[in-house]
Amino acid sequence: ISSIDFYYKVWPYKAILPENxxxxxxxxxxxxxxxxxxxxxxxxxxxxxxxxxxxINSKH
Structure with a gap:
């Protein structure tokens, strides 16, 4: 992916990613x-x- 897509679509989730x-x-x-x-x-x-x-519902 492009660096722009990375910044806007991936980087916001950094808080849930392991630091490394x-x-x-x-x-x-x-x-x-x-x-x-x-x-x-x-x-x-x-x-x-x-x-x-x-x-699949509550009957199962």
Whole structure:
């Protein structure tokens, strides 16, 4: 993403990010060629696959 998008769309959430991750993101956008060194967890997929038409409510 562009540095402008980073500033307006990501940076407002810095309070909920771990300090080392926030610092690394700033370095990545400010220092040309900076590499990400933090371990990034893979995307999690749900263990149970629900049919998109299934409605879960209080009866379940």
């Amino acid at each position: 991750i926030a610092e690394e993101m700033v370095r990545y956008y400010m220092v040309p060629g900076a590499q990400v060194t933090s371990a990034i967890s893979p995307i999690r997929f749900p263990a149970i696959k629900l049919d998109q038409n299934t409605i």
